[in-house]
Amino acid sequence: MDYRIASIKGDGIGPEIVTQAQKVLKAVGEKYGHGFEFMELLMGGASIDVNGVPLTDETVEEAKKCDAVLMGSIGGDTRTSPWYKLEPSKRPEAGLLGIRKALKLFANLRPAYLYPELKEACPLKEEVAARGFDMMMIRELTGGLYFGERYTKEIDGVMTAVDTLSYNEDEIRRIAIKGFDIAMKRRKKLTLIDKANVLDSSRLWRKVTEEVAAAYPEVEYGVMLVDNCAMQLVKDPAQFDVVLTENMFGDILSDEASMITGSIGMLPSASLNETKFGLYEPSGGSAPDIAGKNIANPIATILSAAMMLRYSFDLDKEADAIEEAVKKVLKEGYRTIDIAAPGQDQVKCDEMGDLIAQRI
Numbered sequence: 001m002d003y004r005i006a007s008i009k010g011d012g013i014g015p016e017i018v019t020q021a022q023k024v025l026k027a028v029g030e031k032y033g034h035g036f037e038f039m040e041l042l043m044g045g046a047s048i049d050v051n052g053v054p055l056t057d058e059t060v061e062e063a064k065k066c067d068a069v070l071m072g073s074i075g076g077d078t079r080t081s082p083w084y085k086l087e088p089s090k091r092p093e094a095g096l097l098g099i100r101k102a103l104k105l106f107a108n109l110r111p112a113y114l115y116p117e118l119k120e121a122c123p124l125k126e127e128v129a130a131r132g133f134d135m136m137m138i139r140e141l142t143g144g145l146y147f148g149e150r151y152t153k154e155i156d157g158v159m160t161a162v163d164t165l166s167y168n169e170d171e172i173r174r175i176a177i178k179g180f181d182i183a184m185k186r187r188k189k190l191t192l193i194d195k196a197n198v199l200d201s202s203r204l205w206r207k208v209t210e211e212v213a214a215a216y217p218e219v220e221y222g223v224m225l226v227d228n229c230a231m232q233l234v235k236d237p238a239q240f241d242v243v244l245t246e247n248m249f250g251d252i253l254s255d256e257a258s259m260i261t262g263s264i265g266m267l268p269s270a271s272l273n274e275t276k277f278g279l280y281e282p283s284g285g286s287a288p289d290i291a292g293k294n295i296a297n298p299i300a301t302i303l304s305a306a307m308m309l310r311y312s313f314d315l316d317k318e319a320d321a322i323e324e325a326v327k328k329v330l331k332e333g334y335r336t337i338d339i340a341a342p343g344q345d346q347v348k349c350d351e352m353g354d355l356i357a358q359r360i
C-alpha cells in the first residue's frame with residue numbers, strides 16, 4: 001500500500017533525526033512492499049525564516065491531506081536565537097501548539113521503556129534499574145494551561161501575568177477513554193496523576209475519570225498526586241503501566257520518564273486525534289547545542305515512525321520489525337554519545353540510522 005507522510009523536519013537536530021527515520025521507513029517499504037512518500041513541510045523556526053510565522057495555513061492544509069505527520073523538533077536557543085525576539089505568538093513553539101490544536105491531536109502517547117541493554121545508562125539506583133519498567137504516559141495535549149486565556153498587564157500598578165488552567169468534562173472523558181482502551185491492551189493498570197488536593201480542574205479530572213473507570217472493571221484504577229508521582233518515578237517506576245494526566249503535568253513528567261530510560265533521545269511519541277490520524281515526534285527537543293554535528297540520537301524518531309505504522313496505518317508487523325531492529329543494534333553494542341557508557345564506542349547519528357535500516 002502507498003502512504004503519504006507529511007515530514008516536518010523543523011529546527012536544530014530535527015533534520016538529522018527525521019532523515020534517519022525516513023531511511024528506516026524506506027527499508028520497511030522495500031521489505032514489506034509499501035510505498036512511503038514524504039511531503040516536506042515547514043514549521044517552527046524554519047517556517048519563521050521563510051514565511052515570517054511559525055505555522056502557515058498551507059502547512060496545516062497539506063498535513064491534513066497526508067495519512068500522518070512525522071516530525072523532528074522545533075525551536076532554538078531561547079537566549080540567543082532571533083526567533084525569541086518575536087512576540088510569543090510568533091515564536092517556534094507557537095507553531096507546534098498551533099498544529100496540535102488545528103489537527104485536534106488531544107492524546108499524546110509517550111511510552112517509557114527501559115531497554116535491558118541500557119541499564120548502565122539509567123541514572124537510577126542499580127536495584128531499581130534491575131527491575132526495569134515499561135509505562136505508557138498519556139498526556140492530554142490540547143487543553144489546560146497551554147491553551148487557556150493568558151495575558152500580562154499592569155493591575156493596580158503592579159505588573160501581573162495570568163495563565164488559565166481550564167478543562168471541561170468532555171475534554172477529560174475523551175482522553176480517559178483513550179487511556180483505558182490502551183490499558184486494556186497492556187497490563188490493565190491505569191493511574192491518574194493530578195493535584196486534586198489543590199486544584200478544581202484536578203477534582204473534575206478525578207470525577208470524570210472515575211466515571212469512565214466504571215466501564216472498565218478489568219482495569220486496576222488508581223490516583224496519585226503529581227508531586228508524589230515525580231518522586232515515585234525515580235523510586236519505583238516499575239509500579240506504573242498507563243499513566244494518565246493533563247497537559248502541563250504530562251509535559252514535565254514525560255521528560256522525567258524519558259530520562260530514567262537513559263536518555264531523552266530514546267523516547268518516541270504519538271499525538272492522536274479521534275481518527276487514525278496522528279503526528280509522530282521524538283519527545284525531546286531540538287537540542288540546538290548539538291545540531292548539525294551528526295551526534296544526535298535518532299532512535300526516538302525512528303521509534304516514533306514505528307508508532308506511526310502501528311497506530312495510523314495498522315502495520316503491526318512492520319512496526320515490530322523497527323522495534324526489533326532497534327533492540328538488535330543496542331544488543332550488538334552500538335551507542336550514540338548520549339547512551340554510551342564511559343569508554344564504549346560511539347556511532348554517529350547517520351550510522352545509527354544505517355545500522356537500524358540494515359536490520360529491518
Ligand code: IPM
Pocket residue numbers: 075093096097251283
Ligand atoms: C513537548 C515540548 C513542547 C511542549 C514545547 C516545545 C512547546 O516540550 O512536546 O513536550 O511543552 O509541549
Ligand code: MG
Pocket residue numbers: 251252255
Ligand atoms: Mg516537553
